Amino acid sequence: MSQLQNTLPWVKLAALAFFAFVTFWAVGLWHAPLQAQERIFRCGNEYTNSAQAAQRNDCKPIEGGSVTVVQPPKTAAVASAGARSANSAGTGSKVETSEQRTRDAEARQILEAELRKAETRRDELLKAYNQGEPEKVGKESRNYQKYLDRVAEMKANIDRVESDIAGLRRELGRLSVASSSNTR
16 A cells, blocks of 8 residues: 555656646647738738738638748859859860860779779679679578569669769870860
8 A cells, every 4th residue: 555655746747847848738739820920911912011012912801721932043044143243254265185185084084993893793694693693602592582683783783883884985095085175
């Protein structure tokens, strides 16, 4: 009995806290719609909360939900003016032909190294893929779906590496075209 009396104050306190929470929550929900909101009027494609402006422009009041206004993106004229000012500031920083050739040569070396690395990776993946029948690893002999999932993942990796190789070759082709047009 004494143990029940010791726990009784905690039960009362928990019940009181729950009652207070529910009461504050209910009052908050009841009070939320009563918060003051100005009327919003629609004047063609514009919205206003000014009653005088709405009367002058023959605007219609909006009933119901709230209005969200999204700012339009910058116009092309403003963007092109910014681009022109950036270009005019950069005209004095033209790169010398020899420096550009050096940069092109460095870029070519980097791309060729990436191409060699990607081709090596592709060769390793193709060897492990074994023409669609790689060796089963671990529990794959008992769980065929795991084996199929791994084979599909290997095929996706091979496709991705081959796509990378094709992209690197395109970039190298562009560099060689650009370098040959610079020498003329």
